[in-house]
Amino acid sequence: MVQKLLDRVKELPSALHGSKVVDSILRPGSPMKAGYSDSPRNRSYVIMNNVLYHLHPVKVKRHGVRLSYTLCLGGLSFFLFILLTITGIFLMFYYAPTAEAAYQDIQELSTSVAFGSLVRNMHRWGAHFMVLTVFLHMSRVFYHGAYKAPREFNWVVGVVLLLLTLLLSFTGYLLPWDQLALWAVTVGTNMASFVPVFGSQVQFTLLGAVAVSADTLLRWYVLHVLFLPFIIVIFMAIHFWRVRKDGGISGPL
Amino acid sequence: MAELPEHLLRRSAEAKAKALGISVEEAMAQLKGEAPPTPAPTPAAAAPEPEAQSAAVATAAPEAAPETNGHAPVVGDPTKATSVRPVAPAVGGPEGVRTQRLLTVVKAKAIQQTKAEPQDKVNTWPHLMIVEFASLLAVTGVLIILSIILQAPLLEAANFNATPNPSKAPWYFLGLQELLSYFDPQIAGVSIPTIVGLLGFMAIPYVDKNPSNKPSDRKVAIFMYTFFLMGSAVLTIIGVLFRGPGFNFTYPWNDGIFFDDLKDWVPIGLGDGH
Ligand code: HEM
Numbered sequence: 001m002v003q004k005l006l007d008r009v010k011e012l013p014s015a016l017h018g019s020k021v022v023d024s025i026l027r028p029g030s031p032m033k034a035g036y037s038d039s040p041r042n043r044s045y046v047i048m049n050n051v052l053y054h055l056h057p058v059k060v061k062r063h064g065v066r067l068s069y070t071l072c073l074g075g076l077s078f079f080l081f082i083l084l085t086i087t088g089i090f091l092m093f094y095y096a097p098t099a100e101a102a103y104q105d106i107q108e109l110s111t112s113v114a115f116g117s118l119v120r121n122m123h124r125w126g127a128h129f130m131v132l133t134v135f136l137h138m139s140r141v142f143y144h145g146a147y148k149a150p151r152e153f154n155w156v157v158g159v160v161l162l163l164l165t166l167l168l169s170f171t172g173y174l175l176p177w178d179q180l181a182l183w184a185v186t187v188g189t190n191m192a193s194f195v196p197v198f199g200s201q202v203q204f205t206l207l208g209a210v211a212v213s214a215d216t217l218l219r220w221y222v223l224h225v226l227f228l229p230f231i232i233v234i235f236m237a238i239h240f241w242r243v244r245k246d247g248g249i250s251g252p253l
Numbered sequence: 254m255a256e257l258p259e260h261l262l263r264r265s266a267e268a269k270a271k272a273l274g275i276s277v278e279e280a281m282a283q284l285k286g287e288a289p290p291t292p293a294p295t296p297a298a299a300a301p302e303p304e305a306q307s308a309a310v311a312t313a314a315p316e317a318a319p320e321t322n323g324h325a326p327v328v329g330d331p332t333k334a335t336s337v338r339p340v341a342p343a344v345g346g347p348e349g350v351r352t353q354r355l356l357t358v359v360k361a362k363a364i365q366q367t368k369a370e371p372q373d374k375v376n377t378w379p380h381l382m383i384v385e386f387a388s389l390l391a392v393t394g395v396l397i398i399l400s401i402i403l404q405a406p407l408l409e410a411a412n413f414n415a416t417p418n419p420s421k422a423p424w425y426f427l428g429l430q431e432l433l434s435y436f437d438p439q440i441a442g443v444s445i446p447t448i449v450g451l452l453g454f455m456a457i458p459y460v461d462k463n464p465s466n467k468p469s470d471r472k473v474a475i476f477m478y479t480f481f482l483m484g485s486a487v488l489t490i491i492g493v494l495f496r497g498p499g500f501n502f503t504y505p506w507n508d509g510i511f512f513d514d515l516k517d518w519v520p521i522g523l524g525d526g527h
Contacts, residue, residue: 031378046378056381059374065381072388079389083396103410110407121400129396131425142457142478145466152458159455166425173423180513182411183420191422191429195448211413253466 055240057248064249069144073137077165078236080130087123088225095175097221099214102177127169134165146250154242157235164232171224177217185220186212265356286352406513418498419511427492428485434500 016022018034026033029045036042044058063069094113095105109116138158141147147155174185189212193203208215243249266280273280375381422430432446461474468475493512497503503511 040376043376043378047376056377058377060377060381062373062375065375065384067384067388072385075385076388076392079392083393099411106407110404117404118397118400121403121405122396124405125399125403126396128424129392139478139482143468143475145471145474147458148461148464148466149458155458156455159451163451169425170423176407177411178406179408179411179415179417180406182413183417184422187420187430188422188426191426191433191447194433250466253468 057244061249061251063252069251070249071136071140073133073140077130077133077137078240080126080133081232081236084123084126084130085229087119087126090119091123092225097175097218099177099217102175102217106176106178123172127172131165131169134162138162144250144253148250151242151246151250154239154246157239157242161232161235161239164228164235168224168228168232171220171228174212174217174220175224182212185216265354268357269354284354408513417513419496419500421492421496421512424489424493424512424514428488430500431488431492431496 023033027049029042029049030036031042031046047053047056047058091109094109094116096102106120109120111117141155141158170185170188173188174181189203189206192206193199195202204210206216207213208219262281262284263277266277266284269275269284270277270280421427429447463471463474465471493515494505494510495502497508497511
């Protein structure tokens with residue numbers, strides 16, 4: 001009886017492989033499909049018959065594949081953004097953006113939620129990483145002269161992405177509502193008040209008040225979890241599309 | 254079937270008139286089925302390869318029509334319908350028969366002009382995807398390990414009445430905060446470098462007209478960017494490590510590090526500077 005069950009379980013992978021259901025999920029040319037063989041034609045199909053085609057062309061310049069050319073920095077910035085979205089959604093389950101609840105929520109997250117501390121740490125260090133990788137990506141692009149024609153506009157889109165990345169990081173900084181958050185944001189937004197002519201108006205718009213307050217917390221929460229991610233995804237889409245349309249990766253030098 | 258709007262009919266009549274060398278009015282009448290079609294060369298016959306197929310459809314349709322007599326005739330199948338537009342019913346013809354015409358012939362031409370220079374290319378799968386996947390795993394691994402070892406800081410609850418000394422911005426703004434301590438904010442302040450800097454950065458590709466991307470041709474550009482990188486690094490490091498109470502200069506080895514983001518990862522004795 002048990003033996004029979006075990007045999008069934010052992011057969012399961014091969015039964016699934018090539019079954020009608022699995023077949024309907026995988027498009028022709030998928031390496032996971034029964035009967036996939038490594039051929040130039042199939043290598044093209046893996047990309048072409050796949051949602052990946054939205055991100056990658058079938059073929060890329062040989063030098064662009066070398067890790068030493070892009071250091072994968074743009075790709076990693078994007079990947080970190082995905083990781084931050086996933087960990088961020090987890091954090092949202094346990095966090096309320098009110099002056100009364102926020103700090104305690106973060107504290108309890110670290111102490112009484114399974115993996116809460118790990119996920120919070122990943123979200124925080126991941127955010128620092130992303131600021132770093134975006135900055136390094138920009139430097140890589142500069143040193144390669146990869147902003148030159150026809151890629152001028154994609155550099156401009158990139159600068160917007162850098163700004164959005166910094167804003168995402170900065171708005172998240174306030175959310176734990178501890179002394180570090182409160183005063184770092186106070187210092188940061190004080191800088192905005194030095195904007196010529198409109199300084200105090202800019203600061204007021206950022207804070208939703210004359211100083212950091214509970215209103216600021218709600219405002220920055222909405223910016224952090226909804227508005228800025230929405231905007232950055234649009235700009236990333238344009239950015240990736242332009243990389244393709246501008247003739248793929250630049251170079252070789 | 255709905256009548257075609259007048260302006261669309263007129264447009265196709267003009268195209269037809271031009272193609273057949275007849276007057277627009279004549280073409281219009283033909284389109285409306287009020288006059289027999291000109292036997293002259295049809296636009297379809299003159300058209301190149303891809304259109305030939307639709308021309309066949311256009312002529313084949315009337316023959317097939319009598320079988321569907323009495324019913325609303327079926328206009329081709331969807332694939333044909335894309336190239337063949339039904340026009341108003343032929344009033345003179347037997348009931349149920351419709352004439353079909355090609356509205357416009359568009360010559361096939363690439364939307365984008367691409368210069369095809371032979372390039373050394375490799376398949377994205379597996380060559381690029383493997384590199385990407387490996388670096389993605391590496392970063393995830395490093396991030397998880399880091400997150401297990403290092404606790405993200407959480408200080409006391411926010412308190413509007415207790416200003417910590419020093420108060421520091423997040424590290425990516427600390428370079429700016431450092432600048433602020435040298436210059437009068439109103440004059441050479443932070444916002445001007447930020448705004449000008451931001452717009453200035455966007456302008457780089459339009460200002461740098463040098464088309465070469467060889468490092469040896471770009472000494473000035475590389476020098477300037479490296480200067481910017483080094484400057485921000487130095488300012489940020491000073492802001493993180495060398496600023497203590499009152500944002501005054503301190504030596505981290507004497508007074509400790511005043512930077513709460515690092516709170517839990519500085520060895521004990523250095524991190525309790527405040
Ligand atoms: C959220 C931030 C960003 C993401 C996710 C991102 C992503 C990418 C990716 C995946 C590529 C393909 C090549 C590579 O990986 O290096 C790329 C190329 C490029 N990026 Fe970004 N990027 C970001 C920010 C920036 C910034 C801040 C700049 C410059 C100010 C920039 C300018 C460019 C340019 C000009 C290219 C074309 C480079 C070439 O063809 O060699 N990007 N980006």
